[in-house]
Amino acid sequence: MATGEATGIAIVGCGYVADYYRQCLGLHDGVLRLTGVWDHDPARLTAFSSCWGDRAYRSMDDLLDDRSCALVVNLTTPESHAEVTAQAIAAGRHVYSEKPLGMTLAEAERMRAAAREAGVRLSAAPCNVLGESAQTAWSAVRRGAVGRVALAYAELDDGMIHRADYRSWISRSGRPWPARGEFETGCTFEHAGYAITVFAAMFGPVRRVTAFSSLLIADKRTDPPLPHPAPDFSVGCLEFDGGVVARITNSIVAPYDHRMRIIGEDGTLEIKEPWDYASPVRLRKAAQGRLGRLMERRFGGALASRIAPVRATPFRGGRGKPTMDFMRGVAELASAVASGRNPRLDEDFAVHVTEVTEMLQHPERFERPATVRSSFAPIAPMDWAG
Ligand SMILES: NC(=O)c1ccc[n+]([C@@H]2O[C@H](COP(=O)([O-])OP(=O)(O)OC[C@H]3O[C@@H](n4cnc5c(N)ncnc54)[C@H](O)[C@@H]3O)[C@@H](O)[C@H]2O)c1
Known part of the structure; x- marks a missing residue:
């Protein structure tokens, strides 16, 4: 990503909260750019991508093959957070995860270790702070x-x-x-x-x-x-x-x-x-x-x-x-990565x-x-x- 260019983000998990994130995307023009969306439930994927006019990836691998996506926004169910976050990290993507980062402290620590080893940044909701x-x-x-x-x-x-x-x-x-x-x-x-x-x-x-x-x-x-x-x-x-x-x-x-x-x-x-x-x-x-x-x-x-x-x-x-800007934490992570500073929610x-x-x-x-x-x-x- 060249300096000054919007960060390419992909949404994984096109459920209830994804609509709120999507609605807030326009508040971060010039900082975030959506490259596409993915959900393992085909009906959800179709409903969401056609509602918003977004590109639907064919699979998680298809998403991770897209080099224009630098950051994965993990909006899956809490029980899937660790699996999806680990996949994205392994493919060299920064991750913003909905809360909780993991279902246990041990799971969260494993993800932090994986991110550090891969040299990517990891941040989690909520961002109301x-x-x-x-x-x-x-x-x-x-x-x-x-x-x-x-x-x-x-x-x-x-x-x-x-x-x-x-x-x-x-x-x-x-x-x-x-x-x-x-x-x-x-x-x-x-x-x-x-x-x-x-x-x-x-x-x-x-x-x-x-x-x-x-x-x-x-x-x-x-x-x-x-x-x-x-x-x-x-x-x-x-x-x-x-x-x-x-x-x-x-x-x-x-x-x-x-x-x-x-x-x-x-x-x-x-x-x-x-x-x-x-x-x-x-x-x-x-x-x-x-x-x-x-x-x-x-x-x-x-x-x-x-x-x-x-x-x-x-x-x-x-x-x-929405009464909260759900995308603010994603934008904070993207801006931090782009300018080489530590994200506030690290x-x-x-x-x-x-x-x-x-x-x-x-x-x-x-x-x-x-x-x-x-x-x-x-x-x-x-x-x-x-
Ligand atoms: N519902 C809310 O009001 C709300 C508000 C704030 C935050 N959240 C958080 O957002 C996250 C998602 O909640 P939600 O309410 O949107 O749930 P949801 O069940 O409506 O949506 C989750 C979506 O993730 C998909 N999914 C699950 N595992 C997947 C995987 N491995 N790969 C691809 N897709 C997968 C599901 O098919 C589903 O469409 C949760 O962590 C929740 O805590 C929810």
Whole structure:
């Protein structure tokens, strides 16, 4: 790839989320160029490629024979991530993988080792830490808006999904939302990364995890029944290198609540929805006087002021557009490779997020509290976040 040329990317896995990635591709003109798409399900491949007018590869080998593709975007089911990522790495391609990078820490570490040996770069979703909302909150933390941060809370409760009308959730190219996968991969593996990545970028590597998980509703009313239902609730406390403690709760049982709160000695930052890059960041100062305490008791906190977004023209989703720029992580990886710098979401970061996620979903696999062995170098904020 010549300097200044858009990076050729190919999508593998043309399912539900692929439509959202595809919709965001146009936001990265000049950085990313789609060379084609592949899915091992012929019906999916045809539906997706004809919906978007994209070239459909004949096979994974056909894709890997195409030298114009420098980067594979792995959007397959979590259980296929390792196989597809390994194939692409072996063929000398950089890979951006949907989360989780692997189903276990060991699998993620194997992929990092393979990428290093092949001299390619590997990065993983989610990339909401690169979004305007997370960058605004992080910038506020850096400039001391809440003083010294002591505690952070993330709620990733998704409501009782199995009682929701999810069979009517259809992506643009006609893929129904893959509920069975969600119930068997587990809401923690699917969602914890949206909080871990943001907190880890702000507070550094996690050193210890104390977690609990459980399957509270085994029968998710699927037909046929689920052979391997995953825990549908988890809660864990993360101790970061710098002393901050975070509590992360995941469930598909408790009512929808995606609040993230960053609590410092002088106040609290709140993000309502980490799945929306435009979600406002609000600051509540710690209550001091009697009136402040009364308001806290009555309204759950002092009056909130809105922190100005750090980007002049922030990303706006909604009205038929995704609320997250799914392709931003891919563009970040491609730009890093093109300019020879380290990607913000690098291999070490992806392995670390996988390790902490596995500890949250499967605490029984680790000692308690579990000592995290992976680490990562500090991440730079986005250039526009100062
Ligand atoms: N569904 C969502 O809302 C959502 C949101 C964000 C991220 N994700 C993540 O995106 C990934 C994909 O999720 P999805 O919802 O699109 O699932 P999906 O089941 O709708 O799509 C996955 C696609 O991958 C294909 N596939 C599986 N193994 C393959 C292989 N070896 N080679 C080629 N194609 C293969 C399947 O045929 C299927 O079309 C998952 O990692 C998930 O965690 C999903």
